[in-house]
Amino acid sequence: MASAKMGSMSRSEPLRSRNAEQKATDVLPPPEQHARQYAAVRSAHETELIEDYVELIGDLLEHSGEARATDVAARMGVSQATVARMVRRLNELGYVSNEPYxxxxxxxxxxxxxxxxxxxxxxxxxxxxxxxxxDATARIDAEGVEHHVSEKTLELMQRFANERDRGT
Amino acid sequence: MASAKMGSMSRSEPLRSRNAEQKATDVLPPPEQHARQYAAVRSAHETELIEDYVELIGDLLEHSGEARATDVAARMGVSQATVARMVRRLNELGYVSNEPYxxxxxxxxxxxxxxxxxxxxxxxxxxxxxxxxxDATARIDAEGVEHHVSEKTLELMQRFANERDRGT
DNA sequence: CGACAAACTTAGCGAGTGCTAAAAAATTTT
DNA sequence: AAAATTTTTTAGCACTCGCTAAGTTTGTCG
Incomplete structure (x- = not known):
């Protein structure tokens, strides 16, 4: 079932390699590279929630002038207690400044x-x-995907969206 | 900074709406829809690790005929103890069958x-x-993204990849 | 102004995932 | 076969993120 054994191979050969590369998952990456991939995901996870909270607070501030813990809780779909603890943490991390109540x-x-x-x-x-x-699906997927795309990928996505929008 | 105020608006008007839609994050979704989005992400998180382990075990089985806890640990970049506990959990969930040692x-x-x-x-x-x-970036991003794309998006991705591959 | 409601905080529980250290079982070497 | 090594398991700690319940503070309204 396994076929070729070609590590990375940059874009050069035009024809056959394209098809060969398709089944790229046929070969497992070397263990420690593999481990680094998972480590990257775990590390993204740590910042993910923080970014979501900060982003949401920013949005609330921009759209309604203030960001109450209640609103954050309602929009995140969690209890106020959870928000309170998170806010304390965001404060400690230096992202949020707040006075009690x-x-x-x-x-x-x-x-x-x-x-x-x-x-x-x-x-x-x-x-x-x-x-x-x-739209609805895009919103949900975007929420999950945004934390896991590198800047490179992001730039390509932006280019694609722009081209597509002006009808290329 | 803020400009238009148009909720979702399905695809219909061809020209102006396209550009107007660009700043879609200008308007926050209603709180409980917003909450549902985050809930979806949280729920994806729960299965994410499980899927990663199961996928990895499957890959190891296919490529080397067996999946030892050591290999899983090495590839996940995690201690053996962590793997042991996870395996017990996967077993309880009915995804993995294993006999001690x-x-x-x-x-x-x-x-x-x-x-x-x-x-x-x-x-x-x-x-x-x-x-x-x-390639390297794609691998990392794929690992993080795969758990957050809906089937709809997935299908569109597949179509895109196929078209692009045969040079459309 | 006092009382009620809403918002916020604190305390404590449970589940999940990571770790190290130490014990037990299996495998390999000598 | 005994010893050494590797693999697996277990025990116990730390941290994060949900929750409920119970108190404070704030704000509003009669």
């Missing part, structure tokens, strides 16, 4: 993160729709 | 999951490469 705000650092998350999110969403995915 | 095997259900994960993984990987992402 008051609206949440983002620090400089938090705003940077929010802006970047927001941009990334928008690109992925645009891209998915350009690909032909319906 | 012996190689791991997949149940019928486990094989189904592995096959599906494998296929999905392959599609995403192909797709990313068709998009122009280099």
């Amino acid at each position: 008051r609206s949440l705000f983002l620090t400089e650092e938090g705003r940077r993160m929010a802006a970047w998350s927001r941009e990334r999110h928008a690109i992925v969403l645009q891209f998915l729709r350009a690909l032909g995915v319906d | 012996r190689s791991l095997f997949l149940t019928e259900e486990g094989r189904r999951m592995a096959a599906w994960s494998r296929e999905r993984h392959a599609i995403v990987l192909q797709f990313l490469r068709a998009l122009g992402v280099d």
